[in-house]
Structure formats: C-alpha cells, structure tokens
Amino acid sequence: MRTVTAITIAAIFLLSPELSPAADTARVVVRENAIREQCRFFAPVKVKIRYNDLLTILSKSGDWYKVRFKGVSGCVHKSAIEEKSFKLGGGFASQGQTPSRDEVSLAGKGFNPQVEASYKGSHPELDFRTVEAIEHFQVSSEALSEFLKDGGLSEP
Amino acid sequence: MTRNLLCACLAALLFLPGCKIQDLTPEQIGMISRSLTTTIKTARPISDEEEYYVGRAVAARILSTNHLVNNKKLTDYVNLVGQSVAIHSEKPFTYGGYHFAVLDDSQINAFACPGGIIFITRGMVNAVKDEDELAAVLAHEVGHINHRDGINAISQSRWTEALTVIGADAAKTYGSQDAAKLAGLFEGSIDDVFKTLVVNGYGRSQEYDADRASLAYLAATGYEPRALKDFLERIVKQSKGSEGGIMKTHPATSDRIENVIANMPEQKADPALVQMRSRRFAAAVGR
Numbered sequence: 001m002r003t004v005t006a007i008t009i010a011a012i013f014l015l016s017p018e019l020s021p022a023a024d025t026a027r028v029v030v031r032e033n034a035i036r037e038q039c040r041f042f043a044p045v046k047v048k049i050r051y052n053d054l055l056t057i058l059s060k061s062g063d064w065y066k067v068r069f070k071g072v073s074g075c076v077h078k079s080a081i082e083e084k085s086f087k088l089g090g091g092f093a094s095q096g097q098t099p100s101r102d103e104v105s106l107a108g109k110g111f112n113p114q115v116e117a118s119y120k121g122s123h124p125e126l127d128f129r130t131v132e133a134i135e136h137f138q139v140s141s142e143a144l145s146e147f148l149k150d151g152g153l154s155e156p
Numbered sequence: 157m158t159r160n161l162l163c164a165c166l167a168a169l170l171f172l173p174g175c176k177i178q179d180l181t182p183e184q185i186g187m188i189s190r191s192l193t194t195t196i197k198t199a200r201p202i203s204d205e206e207e208y209y210v211g212r213a214v215a216a217r218i219l220s221t222n223h224l225v226n227n228k229k230l231t232d233y234v235n236l237v238g239q240s241v242a243i244h245s246e247k248p249f250t251y252g253g254y255h256f257a258v259l260d261d262s263q264i265n266a267f268a269c270p271g272g273i274i275f276i277t278r279g280m281v282n283a284v285k286d287e288d289e290l291a292a293v294l295a296h297e298v299g300h301i302n303h304r305d306g307i308n309a310i311s312q313s314r315w316t317e318a319l320t321v322i323g324a325d326a327a328k329t330y331g332s333q334d335a336a337k338l339a340g341l342f343e344g345s346i347d348d349v350f351k352t353l354v355v356n357g358y359g360r361s362q363e364y365d366a367d368r369a370s371l372a373y374l375a376a377t378g379y380e381p382r383a384l385k386d387f388l389e390r391i392v393k394q395s396k397g398s399e400g401g402i403m404k405t406h407p408a409t410s411d412r413i414e415n416v417i418a419n420m421p422e423q424k425a426d427p428a429l430v431q432m433r434s435r436r437f438a439a440a441v442g443r
Contacts, residue, residue, distance in 0.1 A: 152429035
C-alpha cells in the first residue's frame with residue numbers, strides 16, 4: 001500500500017510541470033568531495049563540496065557530471081551526487097545557497113549522530129575510537145596515482 | 157495511515173481544476189515538499205549517510221573483540237590496494253569513503269561493513285600469495301558494499317518500523333520516545349548486520365555477485381582476474397574439513413569457483429607486471 005502511495009505521489013509530481021524535478025540540479029550525498037578541473041580522478045581540485053551542497057548540472061559525460069557551484073564550474077563523479085532536488089518556489093534552498101534547517105534536519109533523519117550517540121551510551125564496550133582512527137587514515141590522491149602507475153595499473 | 161491520508165489530500169489538491177502552485181501559501185508548499193521528501197525517503201530504504209552510521213557501529217562492534225595490527229607500512233599498502241580497486245567500482249565514493257584495516261586475527265577472513273570500512277585479517281594477508289590475490293579479496297568486499305549486502309541483512313520488519321517513526325513527521329526533531337524507538341531499531345539493525353557478517357555469512361547469490369564484481373574491478377584496474385580463482389582453489393584445498401573463518405562466512409566451494417570461471421573476463425594481466433607487484437607485496441607484508 002505504501003509503495004503504491006509513493007508511486008502515485010511521485011507520478012503526480014512528475015506530471016505536474018510546476019513541480020517537476022529540477023533535472024539541472026543535484027545534491028551532494030557524500031560527506032566531502034571535490035569539483036575537479038577535468039572529468040577524471042586525480043584531476044586538480046577546483047573547489048571542495050560537502051554533504052547537502054546543491055550543484056547546478058551543466059552536462060553529463062559518462063560517469064561524470066559537469067557542474068557549477070558558487071560560480072565555479074568543473075566535474076564531479078556521479079556517485080558523489082544525487083539528482084533528487086525539486087523546484088518548489090522558495091521552499092527549498094536554491095543553487096549555491098546553504099540548505100535550510102529543515103532540509104538538513106530531513107537529510108539526517110533515521111540513523112544519525114543522535115541515534116549513534118544513544119547507542120554508544122548504552123554500549124561503552126564498543127570501540128568507536130578505533131573506528132575514528134580508521135576513518136581518519138587517508139590515502140592521498142598523489143600517493144594513489146603513483147601506486148597505480150608504479151604497479152602498471154590503470155587510472156579510471 | 158496518516159501519510160496515506162496526507163498523500164490522498166495532496167493528490168486531490170493537485171487535481172483540483174484551477175489549482176496552481178502559485179496559489180499555494182509558503183506553508184502549503186513546505187508541507188508538500190516535506191511530505192514528498194519523506195515519501196521519497198520511504199521508497200528508498202536507507203540513505204548513504206544512514207548506511208554510514210550503521211557501518212560505523214558494526215565496525216565498532218567487530219573492534220570490541222578484535223585489535224588492529226599495528227603496522228603502518230602494511231596498513232598503508234592494504235589501503236592503496238583497496239582504494240585502487242574501489243575507484244574502479246560502480247561506486248567509487250561512499251558517504252564516508254572506503255577505509256581498509258588489518259585485524260590481528262590468525263583466521264582467514266574479511267568483512268565489509270556497510271558504508272565502506274573493510275576489515276581483512278592477518279590470517280588473510282598471510283594466505284594470499286601476491287598483490288593481485290590481495291586485490292581480488294578486497295575487490296570482493298568492495299562488491300558487497302556496492303551491492304549494499306550488509307544493509308540488506310537488516311530484517312524487513314525493522315525497516316517497516318523505522319520508517320513509521322521517521323515518516324511520522326519528518327520536519328520535527330525527534331521526541332524522546334521516537335529517539336528511543338529509533339535507538340532500539342538501530343541496535344537491532346546492528347545485530348542483524350553483525351550476525352550476517354561475522355556469524356552466518358551472506359547467501360550464495362550474494363557471494364556469486366560479489367565474485368563477479370571482483371572480477372570486473374580487477375580487470376578494470378589492470379590486475380589479473382584469475383587471481384580470484386587461484387586464491388579460491390587454494391583455500392578450498394587448504395580448508396578441507398575446516399569450518400571456521402572464511403569457510404563459515406564466505407564458503408569457498410567448488411560451485412563458487414565454477415561461477416568465477418564462467419564469468420572470467422578475457423583480459424589477462426602482463427605476467428611481468430604481476431611479478432613486479434608481487435615484489436612490492438612481499439616488501440610490504442614482510443615476506
């Protein structure tokens with residue numbers, strides 16, 4: 001029943017020109033990423049983008065989108081963004097602006113830091129400190145590019 | 157039920173003759189947008205961000221009984237090999253990124269926590285023969301993450317309940333009752349994923365799919381895809397009669413090997429490059 005309702009409502013919105021998904025916008029769905037000069041990994045970074053930033057899509061080329069954010073144009077990989085923003089008058093943040101508090105609130109619903117904190121509190125034996133150390137460990141783009149080259153491997 | 161009613165009202169509102177978006181008040185637009193966002197979220201079981209929080213908790217639970225190998229050179233190397241295959245997957249970027257770590261455990265095993273944290277045991281590092289086999293194992297785990305196999309281990313009843321709480325009124329901060337309910341569901345979800353990853357293992361079709369993904373990522377990266385077959389064949393021979401470690405969670409069975417052979421890409425790596433990578437593998441793992 002829920003699925004049927006969801007499909008019905010989605011169809012209504014898709015059929016209504018006023019409420020059609022803005023095909024030219026996308027939201028960043030990863031914590032941090034970058035807009036690059038060319039549409040390839042390891043291309044120089046033009047600007048950093050963060051979760052929930054709203055980008056204007058200029059074109060698509062394979063797995064990459066050409067986008068604009070805060071006046072800067074460049075490329076971002078499709079897996080870092082999601083084309084699911086909607087043009088609804090002033091209700092949603094416009095391109096390049098900070099998302100509204102409601103949007104941020106909605107984006108973080110479900111399993112989020114608030115829920116994790118509660119879980120942590122009741123399970124002090126769990127080792128979140130090491131998880132953070134693992135996440136903190138980063139391989140730089142330069143090191144990865146060199147590793148691929150030295151091993152006779154391909155850059156994507 | 158409340159949502160269904162709201163959806164019906166919305167539908168009626170939009171079909172009313174002469175009803176235009178310009179006629180709606182900002183409050184009405186806000187209500188529609190919130191409902192729509194909730195509906196979309198309901199249709200999509202979990203966001204990348206939520207998956208990340210589940211994965212972190214599963215990793216924290218694994219680490220509560222396992223220590224990491226304290227060897228920066230090895231950790232660097234495993235991360236470089238893992239990232240090399242991950243960027244050739246369908247999803248090179250996840251919410252929190254891919255991170256690889258070596259557990260100080262002599263059993264041969266590897267675990268992919270939802271969202272991107274991948275553990276490989278010291279026993280597994282010792283069991284693989286060279287870099288291409290290590291890449292095959294890590295690519296298999298990256299496949300599980302791309303297919304969201306960990307998240308799919310969460311029982312449907314938990315989703316239904318969680319979505320009821322989340323969907324009740326998505327625009328408000330949780331009340332203490334809802335937060336407590338979600339915390340309980342979160343805990344149950346962690347249990348589901350942990351049991352599948354560490355105790356029961358994935359289903360046969362999920363293993364087949366992860367093997368196929370591994371072959372594709374290996375070929376795309378330039379590794380030797382046959383490394384996966386070679387590794388599985390050796391493990392099957394070595395593990396005859398054994399039921400622990402990888403044989404429990406990733407059973408290396410003859411039908412799995414057959415599936416790998418049937419899906420083997422035509423591409424072959426240059427043996428000289430395989431040898432060269434094998435030397436840097438030996439240097440990194442201290443052989």
